[in-house]
Amino acid sequence: MIQSVDRAxxxxxYVSQKKDGMGVTELAxxxxxxxxxxxxxxxxxxxxxxxxxxxxxxxxxxxxxxLELSSMLLESLxxxxxxxxxxxxxxxxxxxxxxxxxYDQGEVVYIEKLEGTETLRTHSRxxxxxxxxxxxxxxxxxxxxxxxxxxxxxxxxxxxxxxxxTITDPTIFVKELQKIRKQGYGVEMEENEEGITCIAxxxxxxxxxxxxxxxxxxxxxxxxxxxLEELMPLIKKTGKTISKRLGYQPNRTS
Numbered sequence: 001m002i003q004s005v006d007r008a009x010x011x012x013x014y015v016s017q018k019k020d021g022m023g024v025t026e027l028a029x030x031x032x033x034x035x036x037x038x039x040x041x042x043x044x045x046x047x048x049x050x051x052x053x054x055x056x057x058x059x060x061x062x063x064x065x066x067l068e069l070s071s072m073l074l075e076s077l078x079x080x081x082x083x084x085x086x087x088x089x090x091x092x093x094x095x096x097x098x099x100x101x102x103y104d105q106g107e108v109v110y111i112e113k114l115e116g117t118e119t120l121r122t123h124s125r126x127x128x129x130x131x132x133x134x135x136x137x138x139x140x141x142x143x144x145x146x147x148x149x150x151x152x153x154x155x156x157x158x159x160x161x162x163x164x165x166t167i168t169d170p171t172i173f174v175k176e177l178q179k180i181r182k183q184g185y186g187v188e189m190e191e192n193e194e195g196i197t198c199i200a201x202x203x204x205x206x207x208x209x210x211x212x213x214x215x216x217x218x219x220x221x222x223x224x225x226x227x228l229e230e231l232m233p234l235i236k237k238t239g240k241t242i243s244k245r246l247g248y249q250p251n252r253t254s
């Protein structure tokens with residue numbers, strides 16, 4: 001370990017934890033160094049915009065370079081790559097079919113599918129598009145889109161009947177979306193394919209926007225109410241973990 005680099009990184013960590021910044025004396029005490037050494041480290045960090053000094057309080061705060069690099073990292077994250085390990089964990093824990101989808105032009109697109117170990121015949125495949133109103137993943141995404149955008153999609157695409165259980169009444173469908181948004185997950189019981197039941201949760205990006213959804217699918221004979229209750233905490237955890245990997249901070253205030 002290079003001591004000077006270690007000290008510089010510790011300074012960045014300490015300063016990041018204080019909204020109003022930290023002074024030289026306080027940092028010197030934390031790192032057990034004299035003020036002269038701390039000042040040299042701060043000057044070096046400031047020269048590269050990692051640290052900046054408040055001209056009124058004379059305290060040091062994080063510089064904009066940190067924000068710039070964070071943005072670059074977040075923009076470079078690939079959803080499929082970041083999600084894959086956690087989708088595999090979910091597959092192993094449930095033995096069911098796992099889907100990862102994104103929203104595009106009023107439809108959902110499957111970008112990942114893990115088959116599980118249980119037998120399930122479903123029309124889904126990577127690259128295939130599906131309607132939003134009759135799939136658990138689609139309903140979850142619709143529920144977390146801005147209201148006017150969701151309404152526009154519903155008006156444009158309609159609520160086409162895919163099975164006898166597809167929700168085709170706009171009033172009932174809006175209430176369904178409100179319920180999904182409130183409870184944090186959505187369920188689709190044979191609304192898209194007969195004999196198939198799915199449960200899905202949203203995935204959010206670093207801006208707090210809905211960016212994708214993950215689901216567990218299985219035959220309705222196996223996906224009973226009790227089974228869905230067992231799967232719900234597992235898939236919720238997966239959704240939150242992937243969102244966190246993408247930089248989502250649920251308690252962040254703008």
